[in-house]
Amino acid sequence: MFTKKQNRLPAAYYRGGTSRAVIFRQQDLPEDRNEWEPIFCGIIGSPDNNGRQLDGLGGGISSLSKICVVGRSSHPDADLDYTFAAIGVRNWDVDYSSNCGNMTSAIGPFAIDTGMIESKNDGEITVRIHNTNTGKIIHSTFPVADGEAAANGSFAIDGVAGTAAKIELAFINPAGSKTGKLLPTGHVTDVLDGVEATCIDAGNPCVFIKAADVEVNGTILPDEVDSHPTILSKLDSIRRKASVAMGLSKDEESASGSIPKIAIVSPPKSHKLLSGQVIEGNTIDLVVRALSVGQPHKAVPITVAMAIAAAANLAGSTVHASVSSSRVDPDGITLGHSSGNIMVGSKFDRQGTLTQATVFRTARRLMDGYVYWK
Structure with a gap:
């Protein structure tokens, strides 16, 4: 029996570090966030009892079963809001409880590539990202070429073939992301x-x-x-x-x-x-x-x-x-x-508090256009 045509939304597909995700502009999603979960699961191909997500853009493992949403900043120290969702492979789980550091590397490039942030000159740019999952700020620094995030470069990360442009991610005051404490139990062990x-x-x-x-x-x-x-x-x-x-x-x-x-x-x-x-x-x-x-x-x-x-x-x-x-x-x-x-x-202050953690990643736009789900 025929029912209706497929649903579709503008989206992009990026590799960030050793992960991949579908990325949306928040303005393209429904205002009611309760409507996001079935959209995300349908696009990724979950739930899949076979664990392969062949009917979606997931890859059957957690590092390939992800969604990112990028919108206007709600934080005075950031240029963008970024929300991460981990999608269950075999179930309907859409988990917003944590951030994905790897996919964070793709958020700045996505913002440049889509025009959410304008880069008037070629060279290095820093995008300040507010991760809504943790409430933390990340500074993403990367090169721009011809108005887009540079993809070519000589930097390599283990787990990803080839080389690409280097992206520096500085996580500012990362302690206490969900609990407000570096040691939530009050004990070192x-x-x-x-x-x-x-x-x-x-x-x-x-x-x-x-x-x-x-x-x-x-x-x-x-x-x-x-x-x-x-x-x-x-x-x-x-x-x-x-x-x-x-x-x-x-x-x-x-x-x-x-x-x-x-x-x-x-x-x-x-x-x-x-x-x-x-x-x-x-x-x-x-x-x-x-x-x-x-x-x-x-x-x-x-x-x-x-x-x-x-x-x-x-x-x-x-x-x-x-x-x-x-x-x-x-x-x-x-x-x-x-x-x-x-x-x-x-970096630690004199009291031994972690004030910044820095990692280097690469990211690349794989495709953009429309993504479809039933």
């Missing part, structure tokens, strides 16, 4: 499900545990995590208990799928990556394996990397106990993940 953990809120709320304390090799790769008989359920149990301890949910059952994020950490050592290449232990300060929406991440979420930079500065934390005593780069901490490494620059 807590014992959750019998495991020592550091619960920290910087960029996004996160919980970090040592790989040895859950009896897994810290260099475990994503497919090995998926096939492990107990580790995913154990990490989810710890994560849900951390959610309650951090005041993010009233009980474990109501814990968000997105936050807190969880990662296991271990001291640096040489090991194989997803590509089959070997990362040398003397080129990294810490080994990290992170989960995102219940799935092993093939790199590391930017906000997790920022939280690690903060935790590494806290004596007694699970991260501090695992990180190398002498840093590869004195300007930050270099993390080894499943696809390579990433350096997070950090």
